[in-house]
Amino acid sequence: MTAPExxxxxxxxxxxxxxxxxxxxxxxxxxxxxxxxxxGLTAGSIMEQVWTALAATxxxxxxxxxxxxxxxxxxxxxxxxxxxxxxxxxxILFDHAPFSAAARxxxxxxxxxxxxxxxxxxxxxxxxxxxxxxxxxxxxEPNVDVMLLGIGPDGHCCSLFPSHxxxxxxxxxxxxxxNSPKPPPLRLSLSFEGLNSSEEIWVVASGSGKASAVAAALxxxxxxxxxxxxxxxxxxxxxxxxxDAASQLPG
Numbered sequence: 001m002t003a004p005e006x007x008x009x010x011x012x013x014x015x016x017x018x019x020x021x022x023x024x025x026x027x028x029x030x031x032x033x034x035x036x037x038x039x040g041l042t043a044g045s046i047m048e049q050v051w052t053a054l055a056a057t058x059x060x061x062x063x064x065x066x067x068x069x070x071x072x073x074x075x076x077x078x079x080x081x082x083x084x085x086x087x088x089x090x091x092i093l094f095d096h097a098p099f100s101a102a103a104r105x106x107x108x109x110x111x112x113x114x115x116x117x118x119x120x121x122x123x124x125x126x127x128x129x130x131x132x133x134x135x136x137x138x139x140x141e142p143n144v145d146v147m148l149l150g151i152g153p154d155g156h157c158c159s160l161f162p163s164h165x166x167x168x169x170x171x172x173x174x175x176x177x178x179n180s181p182k183p184p185p186l187r188l189s190l191s192f193e194g195l196n197s198s199e200e201i202w203v204v205a206s207g208s209g210k211a212s213a214v215a216a217a218l219x220x221x222x223x224x225x226x227x228x229x230x231x232x233x234x235x236x237x238x239x240x241x242x243x244d245a246a247s248q249l250p251g
Contacts, residue, residue: 023146027146038068039067051093083184147198155226159187164181172191196233202239203231204240206245211245
């Protein structure tokens with residue numbers, strides 16, 4: 001794996017616009033080379049800014065009907081709940097054309113086909129991901145073209161939290177998360193294996209509250225202490241930061 005690249009923008013607004021613009025280009029290029037493109041999403045305030053910028057970004061070169069959308073993690077609550085990570089994504093993007101043409105693969109809900117069986121829901125989503133693999137993909141997971149990640153002030157990504165037992169899971173692309181340090185306590189998440197099967201991982205961070213975690217993760221911290229340090233794309237990893245989030249990086 002190559003070392004992460006770092007891109008710093010002056011403001012959160014400029015950061016969101018730059019990520020949205022580059023995302024359209026990256027997905028369009030993937031469609032040309034692979035026939036379809038795939039996008040992985042996670043939630044958070046900066047991601048909502050990215051989605052808002054994406055909604056306003058011209059994308060004539062990108063056919064959203066040829067995009068598969070998967071999720072990096074989800075809160076295990078009822079479908080339609082405002083607490084679900086996919087709720088704001090639907091409101092901002094996927095309830096509207098042209099984004100509604102995308103093939104969406106949400107993680108299971110607690111009132112869905114697996115009921116409240118968190119383990120079965122994790123296995124079921126792993127099977128969904130397996131079914132999305134293209135012939136050129138390596139491993140048991142689809143090599144998602146671009147996975148968008150946020151980072152928490154504690155350094156977590158997806159629902160991979162510092163020192164949580166889920167960090168040590170191997171042999172599974174999707175894991176059940178219990179006793180999450182952030183509510184709600186039950187979640188689904190990609191494991192490191194599932195996450196790092198992505199072709200490119202883009203970590204997007206904004207604000208001084210993320211600066212310490214950003215500096216630690218990019219400074220070689222252990223992924224057990226700062227899980228975002230362990231997020232590495234197969235081909236490329238890019239950290240998109242605003243100046244506040246980058247403020248503790250070495251000059």
